[in-house]
Amino acid sequence: MTSIEAPEQLDLEQVDLMDPKWFEDGPPHDLFRRMRAEAPVRWNPLPDGTGFWSLTRHAEISQVSRDTATFSSWKAGVFLNPDQVVPLDLTRNLLLYKDPPEHTKYRLILQKAFTPHTVAKLEDAVRARVTKILDAVVEEGACDFARDVAVPVPLGVLAELMGLPDEDIPRLYDWTERIEEAQRSPEPNAAAPAFVEMAGYLHEQIQRQAQEGNEDTLVMRLRRAEVDGEQLDDSEILVFFGLLVFAGNDTTRNTLAHGMQTLLEHPDQLELLREDPSRIPEAIEEVLRFSSVVQWFARTATTDTELGGQRIAEGDKVVMWYPSASRDEAVYDDPDRFDIARDKQDHKAFGGGGRHFCLGAGLARLELRVVLEEVLRRMPDLELAGQPGRLPSNWANMVNALPVRFAPGTREG
Numbered sequence: 028m029t030s031i032e033a034p035e036q037l038d039l040e041q042v043d044l045m046d047p048k049w050f051e052d053g054p055p056h057d058l059f060r061r062m063r064a065e066a067p068v069r070w071n072p073l074p075d076g077t078g079f080w081s082l083t084r085h086a087e088i089s090q091v092s093r094d095t096a097t098f099s100s101w102k103a104g105v106f107l108n109p110d111q112v113v114p115l116d117l118t119r120n121l122l123l124y125k126d127p128p129e130h131t132k133y134r135l136i137l138q139k140a141f142t143p144h145t146v147a148k149l150e151d152a153v154r155a156r157v158t159k160i161l162d163a164v165v166e167e168g169a170c171d172f173a174r175d176v177a178v179p180v181p182l183g184v185l186a187e188l189m190g191l192p193d194e195d196i197p198r199l200y201d202w203t204e205r206i207e208e209a210q211r212s213p214e215p216n217a218a219a220p221a222f223v224e225m226a227g228y229l230h231e232q233i234q235r236q237a238q239e240g241n242e243d244t245l246v247m248r249l250r251r252a253e254v255d256g257e258q259l260d261d262s263e264i265l266v267f268f269g270l271l272v273f274a275g276n277d278t279t280r281n282t283l284a285h286g287m288q289t290l291l292e293h294p295d296q297l298e299l300l301r302e303d304p305s306r307i308p309e310a311i312e313e314v315l316r317f318s319s320v321v322q323w324f325a326r327t328a329t330t331d332t333e334l335g336g337q338r339i340a341e342g343d344k345v346v347m348w349y350p351s352a353s354r355d356e357a358v359y360d361d362p363d364r365f366d367i368a369r370d371k372q373d374h375k376a377f378g379g380g381g382r383h384f385c386l387g388a389g390l391a392r393l394e395l396r397v398v399l400e401e402v403l404r405r406m407p408d409l410e411l412a413g414q415p416g417r418l419p420s421n422w423a424n425m426v427n428a429l430p431v432r433f434a435p436g437t438r439e440g
């Protein structure tokens with residue numbers, strides 16, 4: 028028996044959670060369970076002699092996420108390598124990397140343009156896109172749900188949100204794939220070329236929309252939004268669009284694919300939704316909790332402090348394992364059971380809470396709901412038709428193939 032198969036016999040001291048081998052079959056929930064019980068705030072040494080504090084409990088992840096004064100996103104970024112995606116000097120312009128008071132001001136401006144009302148108004152457009160995407164496969168009686176549904180839905184919705192022409196979606200797909208690969212690459216700065224190309228394109232698109240002057244676009248709403256007399260300039264709008272592409276694509280894609288896989292593997296739960304589709308929103312919260320596709324983000328201590336009985340030094344990194352927090356037995360009964368009817372607690376799929384809580388959570392929930400509603404209506408007998416495929420990563424729980432079959436239907440678009 029290998030050590031990966033017997034997490035209860037492992038010497039936790041020897042475990043490096045940054046080694047992707049622990050994530051080959053998805054998040055290492057058995058290991059996380061032991062860590063929550065035995066070492067919830069644990070020093071994880073890295074091969075290069077550095078290390079980080081690994082947080083696995085709901086309580087400390089909530090505490091760190093809410094205490095931005097002690098645990099900074101700005102100081103050294105939200106990954107272990109400050110230059111992981113692109114150099115820190117550039118990523119610091121992103122909302123995700125800011126601390127208060129800058130973060131507060133910037134987020135208030137963005138929230139003005141990204142209200143629940145704005146998101147609700149997108150429902151018809153999202154449904155029209157989902158209809159078209161299902162039309163492309165419904166007559167076949169089979170598809171790869173990951174490739175044919177989970178990939179195009181968030182890309183199409185992002186294009187809709189940012190006012191980009193549909194014919195440019197393949198380019199958007201190419202950039203997002205390259206950024207995602209850079210995310211998993213050991214090389215720092217690997218996403219820079221893709222970001223530079225995408226930035227040039229987004230710049231043109233923002234200028235075009237500004238000239239056309241349609242007041243009901245996100246570009247124009249962002250240009251008008253004002254907090255304490257301050258407004259965003261076009262370069263800040265561009266940076267925000269870059270963040271939307273990074274934050275709103277793979278996250279939603281993997282939750283869609285993983286959520287559908289989980290439902291198909293739990294036919295009793297899927298049956299509850301078939302009988303009563305009004306339960307879809309509660310099922311979505313359980314899918315988010317159960318899959319928590321973003322595995323971690325990091326923060327850096329701004330001062331010496333104490334956390335869960337451990338002394339954390341100024342400059343130390345802490346890594347928050349969201350799938351572990353979402354299955355913390357201190358918060359959820361029988362946390363490994365997938366149960367759409369469970370009492371809802373705040374899962375950590377959208378982050379630990381506090382100021383950086385996912386700005387797109389409302390939009391992601393809308394996309395998940397519309398897809399589930401339309402799939403259950405049009406493919407009521409959907410079932411697994413083969414082995415799901417996974418991409419190895421300890422940063423995102425990625426399903427890249429999900430073969431399904433169903434009785435062929437008719438196009439509606």
Ligand code: HEM
Binds near residue numbers: 092124324377391
């Ligand atoms: C199921 C899909 C999604 C998941 C699992 C997810 C997850 C997350 C997580 C874990 C964070 C970090 C929170 C923190 O540091 O505390 C985050 C932040 C963010 N997300 Fe999402 N996200 C999803 C969809 C979206 C969508 C659709 C958009 C927009 C189109 C979006 C935009 C953002 C932005 C802008 C932030 C930064 C917020 C800030 O720093 O203030 N996300 N998301």
